[in-house]
Every structure is written in C-alpha cells, then in structure tokens.
Amino acid sequence: MILVGQYDSPFVRRVAVTLHHYHMPFTRKPLSVFSDKKAVQAINPLLRVPILILEDGEALIDSNAILDHLDHVAGHARAMTPPNGTERRRVLQACAVSTGVSDKVVALFFERTFHEASHISKTLDARLSSQIKTSLEWLEHACGTPWYFDNKMSQADVTIGCMLSHLKLRLPEFFPADKYQKLHALSRHCEMKEEFDAARISANETVPKKL
Ligand SMILES: N[C@@H](CCC(=O)N[C@@H](CS)C(=O)NCC(=O)O)C(=O)O
Numbered sequence: 726m727i728l729v730g731q732y733d734s735p736f737v738r739r740v741a742v743t744l745h746h747y748h749m750p751f752t753r754k755p756l757s758v759f760s761d762k763k764a765v766q767a768i769n770p771l772l773r774v775p776i777l778i779l780e781d782g783e784a785l786i787d788s789n790a791i792l793d794h795l796d797h798v799a800g801h802a803r804a805m806t807p808p809n810g811t812e813r814r815r816v817l818q819a820c821a822v823s824t825g826v827s828d829k830v831v832a833l834f835f836e837r838t839f840h841e842a843s844h845i846s847k848t849l850d851a852r853l854s855s856q857i858k859t860s861l862e863w864l865e866h867a868c869g870t871p872w873y874f875d876n877k878m879s880q881a882d883v884t885i886g887c888m889l890s891h892l893k894l895r896l897p898e899f900f901p902a903d904k905y906q907k908l909h910a911l912s913r914h915c916e917m918k919e920e921f922d923a924a925r926i927s928a929n930e931t932v933p934k935k936l
Pocket of ligand 1: 733734735736758771772773774775786787788789824831
C-alpha cells in the first residue's frame with residue numbers, strides 16, 4: 726500500500742498511526758497539496774490528502790473511509806473502532822469532534838496565512854476560533870486517563886493525538902500549557918507510543934507562505 730500525503734496533515738497522520746498500529750506494511754509518497762498539485766489531483770479530484778493506494782491500484786480517499794477499510798482488514802478483535810453499540814458511537818462522536826477541530830484549524834490557518842492582514846475576515850476568524858475553543862473544552866471535559874476512554878487505546882486517541890500535535894504546530898496559542906490538562910496528558914501519552922513515533926512530522930513537511 727502507498728499512503729499519499731505529508732505528516733503535517735492530522736488526517737494523513739491518523740491513517741499512518743493506524744497502519745503502524747495494525748502492523749500493516751506501507752510506503753509513503755509525501756506529496757504536497759500545494760507544490761505537487763497536479764500529481765495529487767490526478768489521483769484525487771478534490772486535491773486533498775490522505776489518499777491510500779491499495780495493492781491492486783484502487784485509490785481510497787478521505788481518512789474516515791480509509792480507516793473503515795483498515796478496521797475491516799484488521800478484524801473486530803484488533804479494530805480500534807468498536808464494531809457496534811454505545812462503544813462505537815462514543816468513539817465515532819469523539820472522532821467527529823476531533824476531526825471537526827482539525828477542519829477548523831486548517832481553515833483558520835489558511836485564512837491567516839494566504840490573505841493579506843487587511844483581507845482576513847474578522848468575523849470568520851472569530852467564528853472559527855470559537856468553534857475550536859468550545860470543541861476543545863468539550864473534548865477536555867470527557868477525556869479519561871490514560872486513554873480518552875480510560876483503559877483502552879481506541880481510534881479516539883489516535884485522532885485526538887494527531888489533532889493536538891497539528892494544533893500545536895499551526896495555532897499553538899489555542900492550546901496553552903496551563904489549560905486542558907487532561908488533553909495535554911493524553912497528547913504526551915500518545916506521542917510516546919511507537920506508532921506515533923513512526924509517523925513523526927519531518928522538517929521538510931511544510932506549507933508554503935503563498936498559494
Ligand atoms: N475529511 C477529509 C479532510 C482531509 C483534508 O482536509 N486534508 C487537507 C490536508 S490537512 C487537504 O488536503 N487540504 C487541501 C485542500 O482541501 O485544498 C479527511 O478526513 O481525509
């Protein structure tokens with residue numbers, strides 16, 4: 726399998742961490758949605774990553790659809806998203822809020838990076854900022870220890886861990902050291918795991934200053 730995308734994307738990284746956790750071999754093509762536009766769009770019309778190219782050449786897009794496939798291949802006993810019931814709903818809801826935060830962080834970072842200061846929409850900036858803040862508070866409130874749902878690592882941990890490392894990279898002011906103590910502890914716990922370490926962002930995986 727080939728995973729397309731850079732690890733500064735929380736969506737690409739959640740797929741990579743999951744692949745490592747399941748010990749599924751893959752190679753990576755760290756294409757950029759900016760500097761490798763043509764190559765990415767040739768595989769995904771949305772010009773987005775992650776893309777996972779399967780052994781037979783089929784290209785899967787969207788991290789949720791990719792993880793659904795990987796869980797299926799891993800089987801119920803190993804899948805990090807429970808197969809059904811309350812447990813499944815809880816994990817999927819935590820993932821939905823967490824990937825939603827990442828969507829808002831990407832949108833706000835793009836708004837601030839790709840517009841001249843005078844062209845940044847103050848109302849949009851305030852809306853995105855409030856969505857990020859209230860969602861982080863929601864996640865902090867429900868966060869357990871050592872894992873999000875107490876004793877068992879799940880896809881919620883992978884997704885929240887990747888969301889937090891991306892947030893710290895792009896908009897660190899939203900995640901101060903003296904707030905969100907449970908999420909800080911979860912982030913540290915995740916980043917110490919082998920599968921997170923194997924999907925570390927390298928210095929050349931960046932976003933250009935201009936579009
Ligand atoms: N819902 C998608 C979101 C993927 C996403 O937003 N990827 C970003 C990278 S962080 C991207 O490729 N953005 C380029 C663009 O949309 O122009 C997923 O879960 O895979």
